Amino acid sequence: MMTGTLKTRQMSLGNRIWQARYLYLLLLPGLIWFVIWCYIPMDGVLLAFKKYNAKLGVFGSQWVGMTNFRRIFITPAAIQAIKNTLQISLTRLMVEFPVPIILALFVNEIRGRRTKKILQTVFTFPHFLSWVVVSLILSNFLSASGLINTVLESFGFQKVNILATVSFFRPLLYMTSNWKEAGWSSIIYLAAITSIDPALYEAAQIDGASRFQQALYITLTGIRETIVLLLILAVGGMMNAGFDQIFNMQNGGVKQVSQIIDTYVYEITFQAAPNYGFSAAVGIFKSGINLILMLAANFVAKRISGTGLFG
Amino acid sequence: MTRTNIHNNVYSRRRVSWGHTVIMIVLTVWFILIVIPFWNAIMLSFMSQGEGTRHPAALIPYGFTLENYKNLIARGGLGLAYQNTILISALGTAYGMLISTMMAYAFSQRFPGKRFFLLMMIFTMYFGGGVVPMYLLIKTLGLINNLSCIILMGGVSSFNIIIMKNSFENTPQALGEAARIDGANDIRIFFQIMLPLQAPLLATFSLFTAVGYWNEWFWSTLVLNKQGLQPLMVYLRSIVNTIDEETTHFSSAMTTRANVFPMGVRMCAVVMTMLPIMCVYPFLQRYFVKGITIGSVKM
Numbered sequence: 001m002m003t004g005t006l007k008t009r010q011m012s013l014g015n016r017i018w019q020a021r022y023l024y025l026l027l028l029p030g031l032i033w034f035v036i037w038c039y040i041p042m043d044g045v046l047l048a049f050k051k052y053n054a055k056l057g058v059f060g061s062q063w064v065g066m067t068n069f070r071r072i073f074i075t076p077a078a079i080q081a082i083k084n085t086l087q088i089s090l091t092r093l094m095v096e097f098p099v100p101i102i103l104a105l106f107v108n109e110i111r112g113r114r115t116k117k118i119l120q121t122v123f124t125f126p127h128f129l130s131w132v133v134v135s136l137i138l139s140n141f142l143s144a145s146g147l148i149n150t151v152l153e154s155f156g157f158q159k160v161n162i163l164a165t166v167s168f169f170r171p172l173l174y175m176t177s178n179w180k181e182a183g184w185s186s187i188i189y190l191a192a193i194t195s196i197d198p199a200l201y202e203a204a205q206i207d208g209a210s211r212f213q214q215a216l217y218i219t220l221t222g223i224r225e226t227i228v229l230l231l232i233l234a235v236g237g238m239m240n241a242g243f244d245q246i247f248n249m250q251n252g253g254v255k256q257v258s259q260i261i262d263t264y265v266y267e268i269t270f271q272a273a274p275n276y277g278f279s280a281a282v283g284i285f286k287s288g289i290n291l292i293l294m295l296a297a298n299f300v301a302k303r304i305s306g307t308g309l310f311g
Numbered sequence: 312m313t314r315t316n317i318h319n320n321v322y323s324r325r326r327v328s329w330g331h332t333v334i335m336i337v338l339t340v341w342f343i344l345i346v347i348p349f350w351n352a353i354m355l356s357f358m359s360q361g362e363g364t365r366h367p368a369a370l371i372p373y374g375f376t377l378e379n380y381k382n383l384i385a386r387g388g389l390g391l392a393y394q395n396t397i398l399i400s401a402l403g404t405a406y407g408m409l410i411s412t413m414m415a416y417a418f419s420q421r422f423p424g425k426r427f428f429l430l431m432m433i434f435t436m437y438f439g440g441g442v443v444p445m446y447l448l449i450k451t452l453g454l455i456n457n458l459s460c461i462i463l464m465g466g467v468s469s470f471n472i473i474i475m476k477n478s479f480e481n482t483p484q485a486l487g488e489a490a491r492i493d494g495a496n497d498i499r500i501f502f503q504i505m506l507p508l509q510a511p512l513l514a515t516f517s518l519f520t521a522v523g524y525w526n527e528w529f530w531s532t533l534v535l536n537k538q539g540l541q542p543l544m545v546y547l548r549s550i551v552n553t554i555d556e557e558t559t560h561f562s563s564a565m566t567t568r569a570n571v572f573p574m575g576v577r578m579c580a581v582v583m584t585m586l587p588i589m590c591v592y593p594f595l596q597r598y599f600v601k602g603i604t605i606g607s608v609k610m
Contacts, residue, residue: 013423020422022497027428030414033467037445038435044444058447103341106334119338121596122345128588128599130526132544136551136581140355140574141348143367150368179345187600212330244529262442269443270533276443283441294437 048284052276061277068281078282080256081264088170088241088260093234095174099182101227104189105215123183134180135248139163142172164253173258177245188230189223196222229301236297239290261286356380356579360572367574379575383550389583391539392546399461399542400524407466407520408513415475416501436469449534456537461530465523471516478512479505515598525588547584551577 011019043058048068050061072078103123110116126134141147142162149159162168200218209217243262250258259267261282269279347370354369362373383389418429445464454460486508487500495503506513528544535541541549558573592599 016423020420020497023417023420023422026413026498026501027417029410030417030432030467030472031428033410034432034435036448037464037467038439041440041444041448042438044440047444047447057451058444106338109331109334110338111331119342120600121593122342124596124599125589125592126345128522128526128592129585130528130544132526132528132548133581133585136547136577137348137352140352140578145364145367145574147347147351147368183345265442269446276447279443280441283443287438287441291438 044280045284047277048281050277064277068278069285071278072282072285078264081259081261084257085239085241085260088173089238091170092174092177092241096178097231097234099178100185101189103182104186104193105219107186107190108193108219109211120183124187126180127184131244131248138176163249164251166254166257169254169257173242173245173249177242189226192223192226193219225305228304232297232301236294238293239286352578352581355575356582358572358575363572363575379572379579382571382576383579383583386550388541388546392541392543395458395540396525396543399458400521403462403466403524404517404521406462408517410467411472412475412506412513413501415472416479416505418472418476419479420497432469432472446533455534456540458535458540460534461527464530465527466520475512475516478509482508515601518595518598522588543584547580550580
């Protein structure tokens with residue numbers, strides 16, 4: 001080993017590259033993949049400063065400077081979408097982020113192994129269905145003739161079309177998102193809980209701590225670092241307010257509260273006369289803020305745990 | 312001193328069972344809330360128009376009919392949609408895993424330029440061009456209405472590659488070194504020694520990739536809109552739209568004459584799409600769970 005490293009260090013660069021030729025060969029398909037599917041679409045950065053002409057392509061189209069970006073801030077629908085994105089993301093952070101933590105603490109208290117396994121299987125299952133499927137199941141459940149309304153009616157309430165009611169739509173987003181994802185997200189916390197030293201619990205029991213105190217002072221404290229990192233990660237992704245879910249659940253009646261940047265870009269891009277330059281500008285505006293948020297998140301994460309979010 | 316301790320213990324034990332009961336009630340409610348919508352959907356798919364409208368909230372089977380399923384199958388396309396999805400998922404998983412594992416192994420070794428290439432990959436986690444340029448690229452490549460588009464553009468994830476790279480780094484390098492002395496090159500070492508050692512990890516990531524392909528709907532909706540090319544998710548969306556239009560435009564005449572229960576047929580389509588995942592998930596759950604815990608160790 002020792003001589004091996006010494007030898008590589010003494011070799012010339014060309015020699016070292018030749019030595020690693022098979023590694024480059026293994027790397028090549030992946031690099032091609034990233035170039036085609038990640039780097040070429042980054043020409044959207046150029047597109048955002050141009051008036052797109054299909055005949056001339058992205059590179060040949062005419063430059064229009066900041067026109068597309070300026071247009072974002074004079075288009076009421078775009079401003080509304082940005083506002084909605086931030087509002088929904090912030091609320092998600094407050095009402096969705098804590099749920100998996102609480103769920104993990106609760107699941108951790110289950111005594112029977114079988115019960116634990118069955119419950120966990122059910123809790124995590126919806127994560128593996130797409131929002132296309134989930135939204136259909138839930139729309140049946142929440143429709144005017146669905147289960148929820150039938151139950152409400154039997155208690156003497158009026159029937160309401162829950163999905164088409166503006167004031168219900170956002171709470172519904174948070175609830176259904178928790179319904180689908182909380183069980184899955186709680187697994188990360190449960191994994192963190194299993195790495196807590198059992199001696200801490202024994203010591204606490206000897207000191208007479210109740211289960212609640214143990215959960216609060218040992219379990220919750222033990223997973224503090226995981227919580228902080230996931231919170232930072234969530235802040236880094238704030239510009240994504242949940243396209244899959246909203247796209248599949250929204251309807252014309254609730255657009256004013258449901259339209260987010262991603263659904264807005266979709267709508268203006270895939271219509272009769274799209275302005276690709278403007279669509280790209282909205283997309284780049286979003287990606288740009290995302291990049292800043294992610295870099296900030298990564299910086300904070302590095303400060304706290306010593307490593308960045310992605311290696 | 313001792314006495315108070317004993318007293319405390321008894322006291323806390325009593326509080327344990329009380330708190331425990333509350334927790335179990337909350338978890339049971341959560342369990343029920345997840346199961347009921349699925350259960351209700353399955354029940355409705357087997358109910359006739361009359362019973363379905365009378366008991367839309369059915370949790371027990373009111374009557375049993377296969378009419379909805381017959382109606383769904385008579386509309387055609389379900390078999391083809393299954394075929395497309397299975398094809399995409401199977402080929403996509405093989406393709407994605409091959410590219411990812413080769414890349415992950417290369418990144419676990421030392422070579423000039425490694426840092427640059429690694430950063431190049433990680434940067435894509437922070438910045439993307441967005442939907443519009445991606446769509447234009449697909450158009451330029453002539454991949455509209457081509458199944459291979461969905462296969463080619465998916466299956467690779469920087470995050471998974473980093474986790475696999477760490478796993479390769481943690482395998483004893485001596486095994487590879489021994490093979491190298493015997494004259495094996497990196498490609499042989501990778502396929503014959505390193506890859507087989509990662510079998511459990513491969514199982515986990517293959518499952519994630521397969522489910523990802525199975526559930527892909529966004530690009531499929533945009534790219535594969537020709538009849539016969541639709542994968543399951545697109546098929547599901549279009550069949551639901553068709554049924555919705557039928558119920559609004561032809562109102563009751565069409566539905567009563569054909570004795571079709573629109574909600575029932577919709578739920579049939581839903582059940583048919585999620586059936587495979589529903590059947591395999593309980594058995595493969597531990598692999599899925601492993602996937603997320605490997606990732607969290609890194610974090």
